[in-house]
Amino acid sequence: QVQLVESGGGLVQAGGSLRLSCAASGRTFNTYAMGWSRQAPGKEREFVAAMSSGGALISYTDSVKGRFTISRDDSKNTVYLQMNILKPEDTAVYYCAAAQFVQIIKDGVPDYWGQGTQVTISS
16 A cells, blocks of 8 residues: 655746655555646646656656656655746646556556645746
8 A cells, every 4th residue: 555645735926836745655665656647627637747666767748848857766755746937727736646657647547646735826
């Protein structure tokens, strides 16, 4: 069993930055692909970014490429999402996800979800 706890959300102005963190429980963190998805009001949850176990494979949705960076620190059981040049359309609840493979996170069916953290970007 893996528990995921996100932090780092908040309210920032457009053009600003935030760094989200997701702390995972369990001794097998390094065996999981980790990622982030988001859900805006009235919309379906959508994939944002994911990184494979070991970090060899990284994937981003097109709308965040060049602005967001996913990273992980296996010694701290933590995955991060650095978000720069934030836009109002980035406003959403951001969810951390864990799965065996990056594709499973991209498909929206990971083994584990966090509870979410709210990110609000003002124009």
